[in-house]
Amino acid sequence: MATNKLLLTFAICRLIVTVGLTLNPMELLRIGVSVDPTDVEPASLDFGLLTRTEPLAVLHPGSAEDIAKLVRAAYESTHGFTVSARGHGHSINGQAQTSNGVVVQMSGSRGMQLGLGKPRVSDMLRYVDVWGGELWIDVLKSTLEYGLAPKSWTDYLYLSVGGTLSNGGISGQAFNHGPQISNVYELDVVTGKGEILTCSEEQNSELFHAVLGGLGQFGIITRARIALEPAPQRVRWIRVLYSNFSAFTHDQEYLISRHGQPDSQKFDYVEGFVIVDEGLVNNWRSSFFSPSNPVKISSLGANGGVLYCLEITKNYYEFTANTVDQEVEALMKKLNFIPASVFTTDLPYMDFLDRVHKAELKLRSKGLWDVPHPWLNLFVPKSKIADFDRGVFKGILGNKTSGPILIYPMNKNKWDDKTSVVTPDEEVFYLVALLRSALDTGDETQTLEYLSNQNRQILKLCDDAGISIKQYLPHYTTQQEWMDHFGDKWSLFHRRKMEFDPRRILATGQCIFKPSL
Ligand code: FAD
Structure with missing residues (x-):
């Protein structure tokens, strides 16, 4: 004491x-x-x-x-x-x-506890003003009261608005709406000189673009004005499997190429997973796949022991429920997944968006949430994604992943090049997210050292094979590495910092x- x-x-x-x-x-x-x-x-x-x-x-x-x-x-x-x-x-x-x-x-x-920062929805103009520390789950709850919701999401909603806008903010809607930083109208920012400035495309635009994806370098976001759309009521959520990587990426790329089409002719969300060990299929079956549809990796002809799962959703309203089956069927007809591997569920929009929180609660109850997470998130250019598959999914990872591995493509034209974020120099690029947990179970392949070493091997492979990745949620320790990361954007980033x-x-x-x- x-x-x-x-x-x-x-x-x-x-x-x-x-x-x-x-x-x-x-x-x-x-x-x-x-x-x-x-x-x-x-x-x-x-x-x-x-x-x-x-x-x-x-x-x-x-x-x-x-x-x-x-x-x-x-x-x-x-x-x-x-x-x-x-x-x-x-x-x-x-x-x-x-x-x-x-x-x-x-x-x-303290301000939030005092109720000062409560989200303020304009249902006429379809935006919400929120405090920079607001969690996305609370933004959603507030806007749903008006039948509205933000357009672009992260997979997990217990993240702050200021935190995700400092990075990008991506999920399966990004191919269609762009990342969260493409869906912001205005910000209030406290700069490094202690001034409070309002900024947007029209006002203090240099600061606006600097802060979006700016890794917290140019100011502290205290308010964000976020674009809203009418909130769907329900979600048809579908997973299908592939053993052939090029069929999988071909279909993902086809689906995201439909971003300009009417809503009825495209999915609302496109993501995917890599499955390198049988355990994952079985785990997923218990939470998602219907028990009447048992999946055996060996029965699906997995190529090199690896399967790929495409995950897509179709949003709908009760008054459009009668057309959703036809719309889904018409889109699915164009895809080349393994025919026996269609797994479908249907749930309220809120439950879909908040899906990862359910997994969090399960992991917490088993003491598996507060453990080290040597996560690695990469943007991989489309032209090299097959090389990445060969070298990493079918190579370095072996047959154990220690956590989910996401893979899904996005359209670069939905990202504003004036913001601070950097993406590969191709029209289509993939997010590959290795979301692994280090555990102390006596299994050497689950240790922090083993997984961190694998991350280094993956980065080296990309370097050696000329796969020009960009890290998402980047982590570097020297200024030279940061200069390489920003490439042509470094001088702009530096100038904005000095300003x-x-x-x-x-x-x-x-x-x-x-x-x-
Ligand atoms: P913090 O970790 O608190 O901060 C991150 C950075 O932003 C720091 O540099 C900080 O200084 C700065 N910062 C924070 N608040 C502000 C502010 N108000 N103004 C200026 N700078 C600020 N990301 C995705 O894009 N998509 C996903 O689907 C996704 N899923 C995730 C799931 C989990 C379980 C986890 C742990 C992370 C996930 N992320 C995802 C990554 C997440 O977007 C980033 O880690 C983000 O930074 C987290 O927000 P935070 O509020 O915790 O930020």
Whole structure:
């Protein structure tokens, strides 16, 4: 107890010496700065559980002005300190962490508890204004009250708006609507100088584009205006299997090429999985596949032990329920999956969007959620996806994956090149997401070391084979690697940084720029 008090006093002194030059202790407390270990400890960790960095303090902002005050203090003080927004802390490699500085806890913030940041829906203009720390699940709940919903999603909804807009925000709707960053009308941003600016395509457009996919480098998003559409009521959710990779990718590419067609002639969501071990099929069967349809990998003629699962959905309303079967059938006729492998379910729209949360609850109950996650997300150009399949799915991975492997294509023309995000230089590129968990079960192939080593092998293979991937949710530790990642966009990225965060104090956990402290 006495040690705790001593540590707390020490932390307060350290903070006041660093921050207090420009903000007095009373002001620090008033805007919601805390050095309490129960605040500092969670802000030192993230979903990846691969790194731990302790900040000096945590800010629980009550408003955008509280954040602006803190950032101004950091910008103006002689020594300076760093400031990192933390959404829901679902990064993998400490991207929202910072040492020698303050973490701004955006999700579950004081302002939200006070009800200040409640989503405000304009049903006439079909948009919602939300606090940057709002979770997508809560955005959805608010908009559904008006019969509306955002157009573009992530697979998992317990992520913050500011966190996904700092990366891209993708799921099976991206081929049609683009990523979440293509579905934002306006933002309020606290820049690295502590100014609060409203930005959009028309107003402060340089900042708007910089922040979208900007990895938190140019400002802290405090409000986002998100595009809405009428919310579908139900979803027909279908999975079909392939043993032939080129038939699988041919069909995925065909389906995403229909993005310009009327809604009745395209699916609303296109994703896919790779199945390299029989366990996965059986697991999935218990949660999705009908028990009357037992699947045996061996009976499906899997080529090299690998199967591919196409996952598609068709949204509908009760008043269009009578046409959904025909529409689905007409589209399915064009596909070349294994005939005996069609698995269908039907559920409310909300349940479909929130599907990964169900898996989370299951994993949590088994103690399998709070484990290290050496995830690797890659954008792979269409022209090299077959090489990737041969080298990785049928090569490096062996017959055990330790977690889901997603694969689905997107159309580059749905991504705005003026934003900060980088994608491969081809009209169609794939997301390949290796979402693996490291476990301490005595099985060497499930250890963190083994999986991290496989990730390195995959990146090396891409390098050696000339597969020009771009990392999604990128992680690099040297500026040279970041320059390579951004390629032609590096000089723009750098110039924007010097303009909006000249002391380089924001989101240092990304390890792109060294702060000038
Ligand atoms: P954090 O981890 O808290 O922050 C991420 C980065 O954004 C940090 O650099 C931080 O400083 C910055 N940041 C956070 N808030 C703000 C803000 N308000 N303003 C400016 N910068 C900010 N991604 C997808 O695209 N599609 C998916 O389907 C998907 N599924 C996922 C499923 C799970 C289970 C997990 C763990 C992650 C998934 N992700 C997915 C990745 C996710 O989008 C990113 O990790 C995202 O950053 C998480 O949001 P967060 O709120 O937890 O951000």
